[in-house]
Amino acid sequence: MDSPQENSPLSSIPQPNYARIAGSQPFKRLLAVKRMFIIPALSFFLLSFMSFVVLVGFAPKLASMRVIGTVNLAYLCALFQFVLGWMIAGLYLIASEKFDRLTKDVLAQTDRAKIDAPCGAGE
Amino acid sequence: MTIALTVFLAFVASTLGITYWAAKRSRGASAYFAAGRRITAWQNGFAVAGDFMSAASFLGLIGLIALQGFDGIFYAVGGFVGFVAILLVVAEPLRNSGKYTMGDVLAYRLQPRPVRALAALSTLTIATLYMIAQMVGAGALVALLLAGSGIGYNTAVVGVGVLMTVYVVFGGMLATTWVQIIKAMLLLACTVVLTGLVLKHFHFHLLDFFGAASRVAYHQKGELVVKDFLEPGLHYRPPHGPLDLLSLSLIFAFGTAGLPHILVKFYTVPNARTARNSVVWAMIVIGSYYAMTTILGLGAAVLLGPDDIVAHSGTNMAGPRLAQVLGGDIFLGVVSAVAFATILAVVAGVMISASTSFAHDVWTNVIHHGVERSPRESVAVARIAAMAVGAAAVLIAVALGPGSNVLILATFGMAVAASANFPVLALSLYWRRFTTAGAIAGLTAGLAATLGLIVAGPNVMGIDPPGAISRHLIQARPWFPLENVGIVSVPLGFLAAIAGSLVSREPAAEAKVDELVVRANTGLGAERASG
Numbered sequence: 001m002d003s004p005q006e007n008s009p010l011s012s013i014p015q016p017n018y019a020r021i022a023g024s025q026p027f028k029r030l031l032a033v034k035r036m037f038i039i040p041a042l043s044f045f046l047l048s049f050m051s052f053v054v055l056v057g058f059a060p061k062l063a064s065m066r067v068i069g070t071v072n073l074a075y076l077c078a079l080f081q082f083v084l085g086w087m088i089a090g091l092y093l094i095a096s097e098k099f100d101r102l103t104k105d106v107l108a109q110t111d112r113a114k115i116d117a118p119c120g121a122g123e
Numbered sequence: 124m125t126i127a128l129t130v131f132l133a134f135v136a137s138t139l140g141i142t143y144w145a146a147k148r149s150r151g152a153s154a155y156f157a158a159g160r161r162i163t164a165w166q167n168g169f170a171v172a173g174d175f176m177s178a179a180s181f182l183g184l185i186g187l188i189a190l191q192g193f194d195g196i197f198y199a200v201g202g203f204v205g206f207v208a209i210l211l212v213v214a215e216p217l218r219n220s221g222k223y224t225m226g227d228v229l230a231y232r233l234q235p236r237p238v239r240a241l242a243a244l245s246t247l248t249i250a251t252l253y254m255i256a257q258m259v260g261a262g263a264l265v266a267l268l269l270a271g272s273g274i275g276y277n278t279a280v281v282g283v284g285v286l287m288t289v290y291v292v293f294g295g296m297l298a299t300t301w302v303q304i305i306k307a308m309l310l311l312a313c314t315v316v317l318t319g320l321v322l323k324h325f326h327f328h329l330l331d332f333f334g335a336a337s338r339v340a341y342h343q344k345g346e347l348v349v350k351d352f353l354e355p356g357l358h359y360r361p362p363h364g365p366l367d368l369l370s371l372s373l374i375f376a377f378g379t380a381g382l383p384h385i386l387v388k389f390y391t392v393p394n395a396r397t398a399r400n401s402v403v404w405a406m407i408v409i410g411s412y413y414a415m416t417t418i419l420g421l422g423a424a425v426l427l428g429p430d431d432i433v434a435h436s437g438t439n440m441a442g443p444r445l446a447q448v449l450g451g452d453i454f455l456g457v458v459s460a461v462a463f464a465t466i467l468a469v470v471a472g473v474m475i476s477a478s479t480s481f482a483h484d485v486w487t488n489v490i491h492h493g494v495e496r497s498p499r500e501s502v503a504v505a506r507i508a509a510m511a512v513g514a515a516a517v518l519i520a521v522a523l524g525p526g527s528n529v530l531i532l533a534t535f536g537m538a539v540a541a542s543a544n545f546p547v548l549a550l551s552l553y554w555r556r557f558t559t560a561g562a563i564a565g566l567t568a569g570l571a572a573t574l575g576l577i578v579a580g581p582n583v584m585g586i587d588p589p590g591a592i593s594r595h596l597i598q599a600r601p602w603f604p605l606e607n608v609g610i611v612s613v614p615l616g617f618l619a620a621i622a623g624s625l626v627s628r629e630p631a632a633e634a635k636v637d638e639l640v641v642r643a644n645t646g647l648g649a650e651r652a653s654g
Binding site: 098 | 197200204
């Protein structure tokens with residue numbers, strides 16, 4: 001097998017017991033908490049974008065309804081995608097503080113964590 | 124035009140300075156391929172923005188909005204939405220589990236040689252499609268900028284080719300990143316000023332501006348028509364229009380997260396947390412940029428008029444011409460120089476992702492079975508690959524000549540990314556049962572379906588009336604009715620990847636799932652920053 005990590009300098013250090021970490025409570029909790037944010041957030045955003053597409057493509061009359069002056073629903077929905085994207089990004093940054101704390105828990109209970117500095121998460 | 128040349132030469136001089144500085148600092152493979160993984164969050168955010176906002180986003184998009192109104196604005200929204208998928212599902216796991224390329228993540232628990240070979244093939248295909256778009260844009264720009272100076276399309280293309288090769292060959296990822304950061308700042312500043320000038324024309328009364336955009340008069344088939352440019356449907360008309368739009372939106376939603384030259388940027392930061400913050404920076408820059416381009420495109424439609432754009436500047440030059448009308452020749456010069464800088468920065472980014480993929484995926488892992496013989500050798504291979512890619516791009520662009528809208532060309536590259544790369548990347552990170560056969564099926568089907576349907580569709584096939592200005596490559600009725608192939612190719616890529624996995628079993632791949640999931644989510648064993 002010639003997977004990437006085997007030709008990295010890490011191959012000389014004994015590998016952490018990944019299966020044990022994967023089965024541990026703190027790790028399961030980290031995945032569950034992440035899923036609980038990521039799946040609804042991504043679904044909601046894609047749903048919003050797809051609704052916008054369907055509105056524009058299949059209901060052009062409704063999309064052309066003027067809301068403020070000559071500015072119509074289609075243009076406002078277009079701008080809303082930007083705002084929604086930024087809002088999700090902001091919420092994700094807040095939620096990720098918790099992910100980082102949970103990641104530290106995972107690494108703290110892993111003996112290997114003391115040698116393999118957690119450079120992927122936390123500070 | 125001396126102002127334009129001065130601004131442009133100042134940009135070239137400073138980027139060459141950066142390249143010299145980067146070349147002196149750059150030691151070893153991680154420095155060359157990943158800028159030593161020491162780029163900070165805001166720096167990478169601007170670099171990603173500079174890597175993404177191409178000639179297509181500036182030249183192509185403004186022209187498209189100016190001619191197609193809301194149907195062009197759709198592209199502005201589309202360019203932004205893909206970054207949500209990057210933020211939520213791709214950037215952090217990618218940084219944590221890979222080294223230099225997208226192939227690293229795909230090959231992590233699968234058989235590396237076939238998977239990497241196909242990943243490199245799709246990376247090189249996307250790079251070629253992107254490069255053609257940028258080169259065509261560069262040529263068209265020079266034709267406008269230096270009209271009468273004797274410097275033509277071919278010279279411009281060769282010039283871009285030589286410059287980007289210098290950045291990539293000598294400066295590697297560090298120089299490329301800084302070229303992109305500077306370019307993103309220049310482009311953003313230019314867009315702010317130009318947007319301000321458009322709105323100033325309407326005394327900053329937004330409703331007056333949109334009022335004007337709702338009655339744009341132009342000639343269509345010899346008749347004067349007045350259209351509301353905020354209304355959808357100027358371009359995407361029934362019967363196929365709505366389906367085409369849906370198709371395009373699939374490409375946008377998933378394509379950005381499969382673009383190799385964007386993905387490699389997340390290896391240049393020290394850890395996943397920085398990668399995450401850098402996506403948010405990129406979303407701020409890119410989102411505000413695209414929101415402003417809707418004003419610029421509508422502004423061009425109102426202040427220049429579609430007739431003038433078609434007659435004088437062509438679809439790719441509406442932005443620079445708007446700058447000329449509003450800010451005079453000096454501002455035209457500045458804007459054109461910035462557009463040129465935009466092209467250089469994107470081409471350098473695409474080129475380094477292509478040459479890295481060749482050196483790391485093909486040379487080290489496919490040909491030499493994953494044994495990196497020496498970092499010096501892989502960097503040398505990447506440099507030679509960069510020169511070859513540069514030469515090929517120049518030749519193809521010269522052979523094609525200036526032609527269609529560069530935004531449409533770049534969308535083809537994104538279609539390959541959405542149909543071949545994204546399904547396989549997402550499944551290998553998030554689906555336990557994913558196998559090598561699935562990856563091969565997904566990459567092959569996605570790539571073949573995208574390219575095949577583009578060739579069989581109305582962009583390539585069509586019957587032109589005698590005397591038409593732009594001619595279709597194949598003179599026959601198109602076999603596939605849609606301009607955008609995503610509605611078929613994206614589900615096909617996913618289905619092939621899933622079907623291929625279900626009909627095969629790979630205990631070795633399943634055994635490594637825990638390792639990949641733990642690494643992707645915690646950063647355990649991730650590549651570290653170095654000098």
